[in-house]
Amino acid sequence: MQVGLLGPTTVAMPGTTSAVLVRGPKVRALFVLLALDAGRAVSISRLIDRIWDECPPRAADNALHTLVRRLRAIVPGDLVEYTPGGYRLAIDPDAVDLHRFGRLLDDGRRHLGAGRTRAAAAHADEALRLWRGPALCDVNDTAHLRVISDAAADQRLDAIELRAQAYLALGRGAEVLRELTVEASAHPFREILHAHLITALAVAGRKPEALQAYRRAEAMLHDELGIAPSPVLRNAAERLSTPEHESNIVELYDDWRIGRVG
Known part of the structure; x- marks a missing residue:
């Protein structure tokens, strides 16, 4: 079953x-x-x-x-x-798609951390193919199930970010550009999504649009939250002028997660 x-x-x-x-x-x-x-x-x-x-x-x-x-x-x-x-x-x-999704996401993260970028991309693709709509969309009228639904939605964004990291590292950033544009607009406070969008635009030869995307994110964070962009978002913009921008977002993201970028 x-x-x-x-x-x-x-x-x-x-x-x-x-x-x-x-x-x-x-x-x-x-x-x-x-x-x-x-x-x-x-x-x-x-x-x-x-x-x-x-x-x-x-x-x-x-x-x-x-x-x-x-x-x-x-x-x-x-x-x-x-x-x-x-x-x-x-x-x-594993017969439950939500559990299978979580396993694929965890495996994809391990593959990316070990430098197995193609495997990470494949796991992210497989995980995201399981989604047919919002998780628990027809049962989230109780507090407990709403919590599960919200947590699953966050995990879906984690998987999208994982796929973007892997695709960018493989030189396939153009393939996730539309997805990143949609998700960054829908989730304006997810700075990793904005960072990946900026990098994907840059590697597609659209640096002016990448800079505009950064400025929009910067203005939104200032106006809505009264904060400056995080290090990962700032560095994504700063590295637009470097020839290595197409790959360094992966290392930058990992540095930010463990606190080496400040």
Whole structure:
């Protein structure tokens, strides 16, 4: 069974070629909570708190058991296991796209840190292909699931930044230029995105636009937050005049992360 959380909640059964939506908001919330802890038991009290946002109905245990019966009509019953005090979705975590995405992102970071740039790019590409829309978009009406959704959105930006680093190091910056333009506009306070956009524009031979992108980011940070650009963003602009700008953004980013650039 394959579970989709990066977009509308879906499930694909073994032997089928297409995924189906999980219907019913509370059944869907139960399914998502079990999938987030795939392979591990989730206590009844935790499920009740997180499905009903700590405002459970009367006879909450019975209400939960009703949801479980409805879920078992969608998912094979032997995969929704009862354990002492809770329930478990008996699947491998890698069968859940959100978990698979996190593993690919971590592996991509390790590859980039070890200088395996092509492998890092391939892992970032594979991770980002899993996204069909905002994570948990049809179940984020409780506090716990909103936190998970927001964290996944941040990880998606991490993956976009990882891909940009790898592509720039491979001399393929033009291939991520449109993506960086869109994401830097949508997330104006992510300075790494702006730094990568500036560098991608420069290596595409569009240095005037790169300088304009820096000035826009600088003005936005000053006007909205009252702060100056971070070292990584300043250095991306300063290195526009150097012939090595197409590769040094990777080293610059790593230096900034560990505090060597100030």
